[in-house]
Amino acid sequence: MRWGYVCLAGGLAASLPSPAAACGGFFCSSAPVVQAREVVAYAYEDDGTLTMAVQIVYQGRDEDFAWILPLPVPPGTIAVGTDALFDALSLATEPQFDLRLGTEGTCAQTECTFPSSGGGCGFGCAADASPAGARDAAALMADAGSVEILSRGVVGPYDTVVLGAASAADILEWLGDNDYDIPAASAPLLEPYVAQGFVFIALRLNANRDSSVIRPIVLRMATDEACLPIRLTAIATTPSLPIALFFLADRQAHSTNYAVADVPVDPRLWLRTRTWDGAVRDRVAELGGRAFATDYAGPTPRVSIALPDVLDLARETDPARFVGELRARGYPPDDLLLDLFERYIGPPGAQTARDYVNCLTLRGSTASCGAPTRFDAERLARAIEEEITAPRREADAMVARHPYLTRLSTSMRAEDMSLDPDFALDDGLPDVPQRRNARLIEQCSADYYPGRAPAVLEVGGVRYPARPGRTLSADAYCREMGGTARASSSGGCTAARGRGAPLMLVLAVGAFVAVRLTRRLRAPAR
Numbered sequence: 001m002r003w004g005y006v007c008l009a010g011g012l013a014a015s016l017p018s019p020a021a022a023c024g025g026f027f028c029s030s031a032p033v034v035q036a037r038e039v040v041a042y043a044y045e046d047d048g049t050l051t052m053a054v055q056i057v058y059q060g061r062d063e064d065f066a067w068i069l070p071l072p073v074p075p076g077t078i079a080v081g082t083d084a085l086f087d088a089l090s091l092a093t094e095p096q097f098d099l100r101l102g103t104e105g106t107c108a109q110t111e112c113t114f115p116s117s118g119g120g121c122g123f124g125c126a127a128d129a130s131p132a133g134a135r136d137a138a139a140l141m142a143d144a145g146s147v148e149i150l151s152r153g154v155v156g157p158y159d160t161v162v163l164g165a166a167s168a169a170d171i172l173e174w175l176g177d178n179d180y181d182i183p184a185a186s187a188p189l190l191e192p193y194v195a196q197g198f199v200f201i202a203l204r205l206n207a208n209r210d211s212s213v214i215r216p217i218v219l220r221m222a223t224d225e226a227c228l229p230i231r232l233t234a235i236a237t238t239p240s241l242p243i244a245l246f247f248l249a250d251r252q253a254h255s256t257n258y259a260v261a262d263v264p265v266d267p268r269l270w271l272r273t274r275t276w277d278g279a280v281r282d283r284v285a286e287l288g289g290r291a292f293a294t295d296y297a298g299p300t301p302r303v304s305i306a307l308p309d310v311l312d313l314a315r316e317t318d319p320a321r322f323v324g325e326l327r328a329r330g331y332p333p334d335d336l337l338l339d340l341f342e343r344y345i346g347p348p349g350a351q352t353a354r355d356y357v358n359c360l361t362l363r364g365s366t367a368s369c370g371a372p373t374r375f376d377a378e379r380l381a382r383a384i385e386e387e388i389t390a391p392r393r394e395a396d397a398m399v400a401r402h403p404y405l406t407r408l409s410t411s412m413r414a415e416d417m418s419l420d421p422d423f424a425l426d427d428g429l430p431d432v433p434q435r436r437n438a439r440l441i442e443q444c445s446a447d448y449y450p451g452r453a454p455a456v457l458e459v460g461g462v463r464y465p466a467r468p469g470r471t472l473s474a475d476a477y478c479r480e481m482g483g484t485a486r487a488s489s490s491g492g493c494t495a496a497r498g499r500g501a502p503l504m505l506v507l508a509v510g511a512f513v514a515v516r517l518t519r520r521l522r523a524p525a526r
Contacts, residue, residue: 037242037277038233039086042226043398044249044425050226051398052219053081056203065214066181067203070193070229073221074164075201080156080387081216084305084332085395089246092301093407096435099270107444107453112478113486147174150199156387157209158217164199167191171200180204189231213336218391226253226423234414242277242411244295248402251427252297258421259291261410267457267466270438281411289416292408297432300405306396307331307389314381319345319372320360322380327361336388344380346373440466449477 043051058065148164161178165171168190175182180202193200203217228245247253254260261283268274280293308329316322331337338354347356348370359369366372399405408423439458442450447469454469478485 037244039090039244039246040228041085041089041246041248042253042423043402044224044226044247048222048224049076050221050223052221052226053085053216053395054219055083055086055216056214058214064181065203065205066175068175068180068182068186068190068232069201070190070198070232071162071201071219071221072196072198072225072227073223074150074162074199075219075221077218077220078151078153078155078160078162078201079218079220079394080158080391081218082305082388082391082395083216083334084392085399086216086246088303088305089399089405089407090244092303093246093296093405093434095276095295097270097272097276098435098437100437100439102439102441103444104441105444105453106446107442107448107450108446110449110474110477111486112481112483114481114483146170154206155217156215157205157213158203158215159206160201160203162199162201165194168194175202183235186232186235189235192231193229213339215336218394228421228423230412230417230420234417237412237414237417240281240411240413242281243409245292245408245423247406247408247423247425248300248399248404249406249425250402250404251425252294252404252429252431253406253408253423253425254294254429255292255408256422256424257419258410259287261287261291261293263293265457265459265462265464267438267440267464269436270440270457271466277409277411280409284410284412289413290419290421292410292421294432295407295409296434297406297429298404298434300399300402301434303399304396305399306393309389310381310384312381314378316377316381317375318366319375319377320363320365320369322375322377323357323360324364326384331384331388337384340380340383340387343383344374344376346375348373443469447471452477 038057039055041053043053045051054069056067058067146166147170150162150164152161154160161180163171163174165174168187171190171194172182172184172187181204182202190200201219226247228243233241261280263276263279263283266274266279269276269279276295283293284291310326310329310331313322313325316325326337338357341357342353345353345356347353351359351370356369356372360366363369436459440455441458441463442453442455444450444453448454449472452470452472455466456463457466458464472480474485
C-alpha cells in the first residue's frame, strides 16, 4: 500500500516540509509544523447537536487523495475548518511540568580556579535574527443501485458525498466508479458500520479546485453522542499513533468503553528527559492498548483564533499596501494564504508569489519590487474572508460558548483499533490542571558537593527518589565544573560559586536520570 494512498478517520500521513531559509518578509517568520498525531475536536451544543472538527493530514499526489469517515447520523452541514483551532487548543492544554529547585542541609564547598574567557560570543549572546467558500450540499435522493446518496456537493477544495448502503461492497463499488480512490482492503472494516446503520462521508479534491491545500473538515450532526471511528484508521497508520481529542462542553468528558490511563509520577517528565506522549504511550500499552489519559480538564482557556475582517481592502489598488495590512492585522504566513496570493497576484518576471510578497513586505512598494502582472484585490479579499476569516471566526465562537474543556490523549497500534471509543460527559470528575508542579530537593551533607548530593522529587507532598549521590574529591569536582582546585589561604574551604548551582544541578540530574533511573518508580494503580 502506498503511504498517503488513503486518509481514513482523520488521515494519518505525516507531512515533513523543508525548513524555509532565513530571509525576512511575510513568509519567513513561520517554522514548518510536523503533524504527528490525529486530532479531533467535539463540541456539545445547547440544542442537542454535536459539532465534530477533524484535522486531515495527507502526504501524496492530489489525485490519490480520498478520505472516508463513518458517522452515526448524516451531517446537517459540512464545512471547511481551520488548523488554528487545533493549534490554539493544543497550546493551551499541553501538559506542562514546572520544576522548582530546593536544598536541604549544607553541601561541601571548595574553591575552584576557572580559566579566563576570551572574546567572542558565549552564553547570553545571540546573533541578530533576520526580520522577518463553502456551500452546503443540498440534500437529495438518487437511485444509484443499492447505494443511497444522501447529499452531494463541493465544500472548499473538496468534492463531498454522504452515502448509505446495504453493504460495504456496494459503497466501495460506487466510490470506485466515481473516482474516489478507496482500497478494497477497507471493505471488512466498513461492514460493521453498515450493519449498525451508519452513513459515510467521503471527500476528494475537486478537479476544478483553485487550491490543493488540505483543510480540516467540520461536521454538524443531530446527535449528542460522541465517538471516534478508529477501525478504518488501521489501514494507513503509524506503528503507534498518538491521538488527541478535545471536548468542548459544560463538564468533563471521559471514555465509556476505554480504560483510564493513570500515568504514574516520573521525575523524567520534569527533567525533560521523557515526553508526556511517551509516558502516555507506555501506560496505555501496560493497560492493554485501549486507554485514554486526561491531559487537561477544566475551564475553557481563553484562546484567540479570530482575525480582523479584510473586506475593506477589496478596493485597494496597491498590492504592497494590501500585503502590509494583512501582516499588520495578524494574518499568519501559512500555505493557505500563500495559495490565495498565487491565485490573485501575478508576480513580475520570474519571481515566485512567495518571493514577490516578501519583497513587497520588506520594501513596501511596487516601485522596488516591480508591478504585478495581475492583482485582483476584490476577489482576493473575498477569498480571504471565506477561506480564512470566517472559519476562524466560527471556531473562535465555538470555543467561547463552551465553559469547560477536556483533552484526552492516547497512543494506539493498528491491532488495537478494533473497538471504536465512545465518550460521555460527567460533572463528578475532578479537574486536571495543565501545569504539574514539583520540587527537586537536593539532600546536602558534608559528603557531597553541590549538584552531586542525593535528590528527591516532591510532588503533591509525596517524595520520589530522583538520583543517588556521588562523592567526589575536590580535584574531581572542580574538573567537572571546568576548573581546577586550589587550597584556601585560610586553611579552610570557601565557596567560589553559588551553593545551589541551579543550572548545573538540572544538567547533572537530567544526565544521571536519563541513564540510571529505573523505568518504574512505583507499581501503577490498576
